[in-house]
Amino acid sequence: MSLVNEPAGDAALLAGLEGASVQPGSRWMRPVEAVAAALLVGIIGLLLAGVVSRYVFSVPVIWIDEVASISFLWLAMLGAGMAVDRSEHLRLTVFLNLLAPERRQFVATLGLVLMALFLAVMLRPAIDYASEESYVTSAALNIPMSWRASALPAGIALMLLLALVNAFRGVKLAHLLVSVALIAVVAAILWQVGPGLRTLGNWNIPIFLVGFVGLFLVMGVPIAFCFGLGTLAFLATTTSVPVMVMIGRMDEGMSSLILLSVPIFVLLGCVLDATGMGKAIVEFLASLLGHVRAGMSYVLLGSLFLVSGISGSKVSDMATVAPALFPEMKRRGHKPKEMTALLATGAAMADTVPPSIVLIVLGSTAGVSIAGLFTSGFVIASVLLVVLALLARWKARAEVMDGIRRAPMKTVGKTLLVAAPALVLPFLIRSAVGGGVATATEVSTIAVIYAMAIGAVVYGGIRLPRIYTMLTETAALSGAILLILGTASAMAWALTQTGFAGKLVGLVQVMPGGWISFMGVSIVIFMVLGCVLEGLPAIVLMAPIMFPVARSLGINDVHYSMVVVTAMNIGLMAPPIGIGFYIACKIGNTPPDEVMRAIWPYIGALFIGLLLIAAFPFLSTALL
Incomplete structure (x- = not known):
């Protein structure tokens, strides 16, 4: 029994579910990795500037939080895409590995198709959500909030593309076709019995938010997509709630300013490992x-x-x-x-x-x-x-x-x-x-700068190529973590609404x-x-x-x-x-x-x- 395809890197936060070797991204993903690394550096720089302006000069810079929030959501979504490319989304494979090789390959293919289905269904609502946000103006920068919300459809489209590439690469065509047919049959059945399911009330919770999610976990579907698929099936089959609401809950769950400290503490773990x-x-x-x-x-x-x-x-x-x-x-x-x-x-x-x-x-x-x-x-x-x-x-x-x-x-x-x-x-x-x-976010920024400086002076420093690798590892891992938080938040909201x-x-x-x-x-x-x-x-x-x-x-x-x-x-x-x-x-x-x-x-x-x-x-x- 083991875990596979989990975040790697000895020093990252679930840094990578721990101990597995880092899988470098595809060559054509290099521009995305560079943008994500630049966003992470920019966030740290912005937060550090905010700390200095507030505590040293007693002059708070209001727009810093807005720029950091916009950058953070883009980092999360691009990082989630990088995690798909690197197969670093957290998933449970204990039960999957008990299957015979042929069945294991089929179930893995089915999981990929389920991921692609979720992303394909969520793409249009994400575009609509970003469009709706264009009517809202940010308080400090006075710009449309669609600048920020556009990260959601961009990230979902990137993940969808990568999931499709993975689905068509290294899998058997027969497995792929059977997976598509099986999912289509289940979706048709759910559509037909939907009116009857609505009469069950809260009994739909164990069916969709426990049964479906548990089944997807056992199949080895990444945890973020287990939550997303279960919630999507619950809302679409048993309620009249538009799917765009789910996008809003995901946005809310993965973009709180408090969570800005997550990627920075992940990076701090990398620095700890690299400096000794x-x-x-x-x-x-x-x-x-x-x-x-x-x-x-x-x-x-x-x-x-x-x-x-x-x-x-x-x-x-x-x-x-x-x-x-x-x-x-x-x-x-x-x-x-x-x-x-x-x-x-x-x-x-x-x-x-x-x-x-x-x-x-x-x-x-x-x-x-x-x-x-x-x-x-x-x-x-x-x-x-x-x-x-x-x-x-x-x-x-x-x-x-x-x-x-x-x-x-x-x-x-x-x-x-x-x-x-x-x-x-x-x-x-x-x-x-x-x-x-100071807040946890501010302290995380100071801690990274302190660790980098002490590492350079006392422990021999870190070579520039290694720093860039740490930034990309942090972006991918943070994206995987934050996507879990987003889909789990949507599922938690669905539970509370019942x-x-x-x-x-x-x-x-x-x-x-x-x-x-x-x-x-x-x-x-x-x-x-x-x-x-x-x-x-x-x-x-x-x-x-x-x-x-x-x-x-x-x-x-x-x-x-x-x-x-x-x-x-x-x-x-x-x-x-x-x-x-x-x-x-x-x-x-x-x-x-x-x-x-x-x-x-x-x-x-x-x-x-x-x-x-x-x-x-x-x-x-x-x-x-």
Whole structure:
């Protein structure tokens, strides 16, 4: 069982679902890549100029946010097209890979045709949406908003073209024709039974928004298109809502100014990997703790904790830490399956450490203070760090310590001196956002400039060709992420319009056990979603439904956020479906079947930490 065709690049955010090699884009996509890279540089420059003008000269430049917003949507859509070209859209292939080769090829072809169908149907409404936006004028620049909205039909057309190219390249014509015929038959059936389906009311939710989406996930259709296809079928078959409304919801879900920090933190992960800042932190902790029993396990966990405070990416974290520590851990008698299990659960532990992209998206989607989430995230990660460290200490009772000596203080001091500039960064990010000094978007820009400057002065810098590659990787990955957020937002809107959320509130309020029962149900739901969907789409999909219910029961927003994020991360690393589990195995170069038997005590430790977090709200709120 494995994942294929996922974002690559050891240092990108799901930087690329982690550890796979980067697939360069097609030669004829070079102009698109250049434009996307230029847009990313322009966004960083604009945001940096805004920070300087606001905090240094006390003169806010109003039009900067508008230009950044326009550039951001174009970056997202062009990046989504690049991700189609590179086959980097996130998808679940565990079940697809269980099929015989011939059937697997047919199902993959069917998935491509479904992608093309969704894009073809959405193209005309996207054009109409951009046309409608021409009647709206921007506040600062006084230009038609169609300049911005035109990114949607342009990106959809690009993705459609690339999907068709992929559909006709390397697939069997018979598979292609059967796929088209099968989809046409299903569409005709849905059209015929549509009037009857409308009478079912909310029973259409499990049919379309659970059944169809689940089927597409099992088929290996990229997650963004699973959400899009399910929502499109639901709206077109059971409602009279025009499809253009869905385009508007996608626009809203992927273009919030708060989300500007997503591509910049993705780029920061690339910088971390390229400069060796993360490696410097690992070497310092190894010199400080490597001589004690379970010391290398402590170093691994501590490194994940600190490095995640720079990169914002589980992928970057694991890809930075594992190569530096695994050889020494093997020498001390650690088994590869145990090391990989600790790596996976350690990455799950560290996902609440700022700058967590999951926390940024959660704050944007659920309306929760990002400053509060960043402040609480450190404490929650510390709780999980302690339970994992205790388990690691118990498992290391037979560790081979022959010949292990404490590093001389001179060595510790030297590694500290090298690591100090990198160690400053996670605390800079946390204190700036948590203290309300700057927004997450502003801090992400400052962090990238700081990392680039420190990397050039202390760690040898980055060659220009590598910088350009990082920019294009970031654009493609960000596009894949933001398209998921857009289609998940459309699906979440469709769910809320059915009145499902209101009925859920009423059901929960009469459920025995009150907030405790709801918290237990939430843990189960988000662990399951974490297994199947990964954190970002699960958050965007469920936050609009679950957070109002939590508020109605008096649960603090930040407390609930920490519980659901931790539950999702446990699900993400839980075999046999958890996506992050296979990523960790890939990075640790260990067969999943071996790690599957070793990871359960570590999952259990995380679950104990989760129960503590859920039962004692002050762990999440004490520092707010």
